Amino acid sequence: MYATPFLDLPPLESAVGEVALPGSKSISNRVLLLAALSEGTTAVHDLLDSDDTRVMLDALVQLGCGVRRIAPGQVEIDGLAGQPPAVSARLFLGNAGTAMRPLTAALAVLGGDFVLEGVPRMHERPIGDLVDALRALGCTIGYLGNEGYPPLAIGRPALHLDAPIPVRGDVSSQFLTALLMALPLVATERPVVIEVQGELISRPYVEITLNLLQRFGIAVEREGWQRFTIPAGSRYRSPGKLHVEADASSASYFIALGAMAAVEQPLRIRGLGEESIQGDIRFIDAARQMGAVVEGGANRLAIRRGAWPLKAIDIDCNHIPDAAMTLAVMALFADGPSTLRNIASWRVKETDRIAAMATEARKLGATVEEGPDWLRIHPLPAGAWKAATIHTYDDHRVAMCFSLAAFNPDRLPVRIEDPKCVAKTFPDYFETLFSVARTATANIPVLCIDGPTASGKGTVAAAVAARLGYHFLDSGAMYRVTALAATRAGLAIAPEQEAAIAALARTLPVRFLDGRVLIGEDDVTDAIRTEEAGMNASRVSALPAVRDALVALQHGFRRLPGLVADGRDMGTVIFPGADLKVYLTASAQTRAERRHQQLLAKGIPAKIADLRADLEARDLRDSSRPVAPLKPAQDALVLDNSTATIEQSVAQVVSWWQGKRPFGA
Numbered sequence: 001m002y003a004t005p006f007l008d009l010p011p012l013e014s015a016v017g018e019v020a021l022p023g024s025k026s027i028s029n030r031v032l033l034l035a036a037l038s039e040g041t042t043a044v045h046d047l048l049d050s051d052d053t054r055v056m057l058d059a060l061v062q063l064g065c066g067v068r069r070i071a072p073g074q075v076e077i078d079g080l081a082g083q084p085p086a087v088s089a090r091l092f093l094g095n096a097g098t099a100m101r102p103l104t105a106a107l108a109v110l111g112g113d114f115v116l117e118g119v120p121r122m123h124e125r126p127i128g129d130l131v132d133a134l135r136a137l138g139c140t141i142g143y144l145g146n147e148g149y150p151p152l153a154i155g156r157p158a159l160h161l162d163a164p165i166p167v168r169g170d171v172s173s174q175f176l177t178a179l180l181m182a183l184p185l186v187a188t189e190r191p192v193v194i195e196v197q198g199e200l201i202s203r204p205y206v207e208i209t210l211n212l213l214q215r216f217g218i219a220v221e222r223e224g225w226q227r228f229t230i231p232a233g234s235r236y237r238s239p240g241k242l243h244v245e246a247d248a249s250s251a252s253y254f255i256a257l258g259a260m261a262a263v264e265q266p267l268r269i270r271g272l273g274e275e276s277i278q279g280d281i282r283f284i285d286a287a288r289q290m291g292a293v294v295e296g297g298a299n300r301l302a303i304r305r306g307a308w309p310l311k312a313i314d315i316d317c318n319h320i321p322d323a324a325m326t327l328a329v330m331a332l333f334a335d336g337p338s339t340l341r342n343i344a345s346w347r348v349k350e351t352d353r354i355a356a357m358a359t360e361a362r363k364l365g366a367t368v369e370e371g372p373d374w375l376r377i378h379p380l381p382a383g384a385w386k387a388a389t390i391h392t393y394d395d396h397r398v399a400m401c402f403s404l405a406a407f408n409p410d411r412l413p414v415r416i417e418d419p420k421c422v423a424k425t426f427p428d429y430f431e432t433l434f435s436v437a438r439t440a441t442a443n444i445p446v447l448c449i450d451g452p453t454a455s456g457k458g459t460v461a462a463a464v465a466a467r468l469g470y471h472f473l474d475s476g477a478m479y480r481v482t483a484l485a486a487t488r489a490g491l492a493i494a495p496e497q498e499a500a501i502a503a504l505a506r507t508l509p510v511r512f513l514d515g516r517v518l519i520g521e522d523d524v525t526d527a528i529r530t531e532e533a534g535m536n537a538s539r540v541s542a543l544p545a546v547r548d549a550l551v552a553l554q555h556g557f558r559r560l561p562g563l564v565a566d567g568r569d570m571g572t573v574i575f576p577g578a579d580l581k582v583y584l585t586a587s588a589q590t591r592a593e594r595r596h597q598q599l600l601a602k603g604i605p606a607k608i609a610d611l612r613a614d615l616e617a618r619d620l621r622d623s624s625r626p627v628a629p630l631k632p633a634q635d636a637l638v639l640d641n642s643t644a645t646i647e648q649s650v651a652q653v654v655s656w657w658q659g660k661r662p663f664g665a
């Protein structure tokens, strides 16, 4: 997951390969609650691991369920067997509507002493229609903040279930889902009837609910979409084991990606097929209408580009409310204006999604019209795109949708603010995108920090990489590893052995893993950091054939979404076209003192004067060698940080970087 303030997506050109998607959010949270309400233990497989499922699991633990995390994506839940949980509890449900609504209904019907609350945005998402329906059947629910919104206080009910229970269906189908999951708990002696008032929106989500209720032993009778009867004698029973399908809404981004960018070979999705029980699978039909070629199997999809530009679409999105947001970005690549209708529910989601999609698409240069429950997006022709900073409103879908704008024909990067908001349903969304997206190497940004030893290059470069979410190349480590391997192989570090050392360097099984450096399985992280290893690295680095041998390895670090590289010749030789080159330096005395501190911290005694003499010798060798000597690139910005702190140095480099980006202030 990218926990950076923003993530810059370089211009992307095509997509190929296969993705495995996280489990469905809708199915995951329903299954967790049903398992909690059932008799018996349920083993849930392929469960989505995200913010929303985490708050649900935490709530279930607080309510007294046995929850065992067996492996990533696998939990076992010991059900409460329909008994009221013994404890009173204060449940924090984040911004998870799929936890707030069903838990409100279930706990209100079971009764107890509960408070249900969430993040500030959750307290702006209406729940009054559900509360009204629950109060009408005798539940005790109070508002602790604003009337009609969480947080809620739940007490003990005096239920009367003889008359049909009315619930509004035109704001959110989650209210009906919540009642359908709660009322089997009290339909023991008599049937319970729910009547939907108004047109029921998002029916496919209700179908998921009915399908899962069936799996847990409850056969709801349905008359049209107006009347639902939960039969007398209903009792939740665990199905034992249950697999969660991959999330069809998450799949929409990759279906769109295939439609836009899988030109020669299809993009493949695992864990989801056309027969999915999730309504958002019908996004496939919309994508096909826009020109995508989609082939589906039982548990897989393959998508590639058909019509290009995509065909404009005019569509009622009631049946695919979440996935339809993806169409709004696809519409930028269409052959005419596209209209998305019947999307009033977007206004009360994680954010006002109609406003958000319109505002952010306009930043890209698009013309967008919006109404109370519709959105019309005009295509953006080549030459008219702008490099935009996309605000994401703590809404995972806004972030994921707009990542597709990186495929713009003008080859402009797209900045996504607060990329970690995708954690709500798809924590590794961007990593997954980068695993299948392709672009010319020249499009991948590189930032070089060169300079003499102990100037702080490594420290500053690693911090800048972390700040930007970029990869980090410590090129000095490659010379250090080569020198160590040569010494261990009994080779003298001298010109006579140049060819042999170069051959060794070319086939060296070196790996960089979470800050550790490995040769094969051998962890050499500490062994390459000694002063002697540094001096040997300097010697080995003066051999031209060795430098040659390490070029490809260094170029290999230039991967999406970008690279920060530190060394001696990053800006002059290895990445001469880098977007930003910094030459970091400090006085010899300051650098000797820094090394001294560094060694002391490791418990290695040293004299500052000796260290200074050594580093001056190393500076001289590194800068006087004929091949790739240490010197500032012609277009490098020089930063002497003798009197600056690490944080100030990092801030300066990041500020220079921002100045090079096309996003404006």
Ligand SMILES: Nc1ncnc2c1ncn2[C@@H]1O[C@H](COP(=O)(O)OP(=O)(O)O)[C@@H](O)[C@H]1O
Pocket (backbone or CB within 6 Å): 451, 452, 453, 454, 455, 456, 457, 458, 459, 460, 594, 595, 598, 641, 643, 644, 645, 646, 649
């Ligand atoms: N202003 C500063 N900028 C960068 N590093 C500093 C600064 N002040 C002290 N240091 C310390 O200097 C030491 C050398 O930094 P390092 O990144 O290893 O240098 P290099 O990679 O250039 O050899 C580290 O212990 C680092 O924490």
Ligand SMILES: Nc1ccn([C@H]2C[C@H](O)[C@@H](COP(=O)(O)OP(=O)(O)O)O2)c(=O)n1
Pocket (backbone or CB within 6 Å): 452, 453, 454, 455, 458, 475, 476, 477, 479, 480, 534, 537, 538, 541, 542, 566, 567, 568, 569, 570, 618, 622
């Ligand atoms: N891009 C690079 C990086 C390092 N080297 C050589 C020269 C250096 O003295 C050694 C060790 O580099 P390293 O960056 O690890 O050393 P310091 O941390 O600056 O002491 O490798 C190089 O020639 N080219």
